[in-house]
Amino acid sequence: MWRRIKKGLEVRIGLEDLVNTKLKRYTVPRNTNIFYTLGGVALAAFIIQALTGFFLLIYYVPHSDHAFRSVQQIMTSVPFGWLFRLMHVVGANLIVAVVFLHMLSVFFMGSYKKPRELTWIAGWLMLLVVLTFSLSGNLLPWSQLSYWTTTVVTAMPTAFPYVGDYIANVLRGGEFVSGVTLNRFFALHVALLPPVFVLFLVVHIFLIRRIGLSSPPFGEQTAGSGEWNEYRHVSYPDGYSFYPYFVLKELYMVLAYLVVMFFVITFVPTLFLPQGANIPADPLKTPAYIKPQWYFLAPYQMLKLIPNKFLGISIQLLLLAMFILWPFFDTGRERNILKRPLLLVAFLASLLLWIVLTVWGRTS
Amino acid sequence: MKRRKFLKSLLALLGSTTLVSFAYPLVRFIAPPSKKAEVKRLSLSKGDIPAGEAREVVFNNTPAIVINRPGKGYIALSKVCTHLGCLVEFNKEKARLICPCHAGEFSLDGKVLSGPPPKPLTEFPLRVEGESIIIG
CATH class of the missing domain: 1.20.5 (Single alpha-helices involved in coiled-coils or other helix-helix interfaces)
Incomplete structure (x- = not known):
């Protein structure tokens, strides 16, 4: 049966040639490390989110009178509803961790440098879409946690004079977070963000394939080094095949991702469902224990520390713009961060500051 | 051409x-739909709010608090923190209004005492007529 299908495809689309040219003869550097698989893991994580999200949509009711109850029913009455909800909730947090690690490793290995600036920007845009997924999905259970974290996030534009209030009102569909906001965020979460993410993903993968994978800057320099004044494809004739070797390495890491996900679901299922996630939204009572997700704790703590709202939010936006456009500031040819002590110190200091602010935000 | x-x-x-x-x-x-000007009034009984106490109300769709300040009389303030929109809580012991989200603190007059809020809490017009407190 399988042979007949294969033969049928061979006759029609030249399957063997496709596999040979696009997968087997596409080689990756011999010195790639496991950090190179994080992009593939993020893609697998996104597919898991899309599938579990689709299953949740079957039972979820996007209305402020029914949303909380429908989520509770998914957790308690629908057969294995708890499994798909927890996979979605835990996956929503793990995908951010994977994308963060991916960005950190790309930064550490200097892979954002010319000619890969656009690949870096496409990656950043995907990270921003993932964070928007997180913010919009966070409101959907219509819990106290959902309601008040959304109130804080949608109030951020009000820091900007003249247009701030209007933008905040457009986001919420009114002066306060309400059922209208829930509808807006639901539409954003399930209808707009997925195709936008896929678009950036296609651009990201196209750029990687078109330019060629960058090799680690440590050890022997294989390809892609030197002046870059005109387009050329970076290839590794002595590298190993993308399929099956690199694909197997990616599969191994995807399974490691699933191990972490199911470990959390089994042993610490409420890790990402803190107090407030199981209490229905009350627009007249802000609970004392409201904290954002772990990856927003650092900006949250910064907002608490900086006494001026406009300044606090502007600094964060400037930092974000700086990271996104970093390849255009750092134009030197040296990719090995170990040979650039100033950048190494700045990198480690920024990382440490982020960790300190995150822990501080959690415990304060 | x-x-x-x-x-x-x-x-x-x-x-x-x-x-x-x-x-x-x-x-x-x-x-968003254009905001309709609300002109509703809200009436409370003075006996509902002893000196040093407060009562939470909803005035023109905005969560609000009416406080009976010892020696200074009644005041009606919006509960919406001017920082990022969380609702402030009345703390009787400290005689302050405290925002649980980013630790902004306001006096019972609505003025910013500490933390990141950029401006005072919105004050609603209030008058006392006989035994009634009328907001709006």
């Missing part, structure tokens, strides 16, 4: 017309 140039110009004209005619309805579609 050459045929090719004419077609290019026509395409640009039709494209921009389509874009503009779509953009305007889209902006109107996603914009």
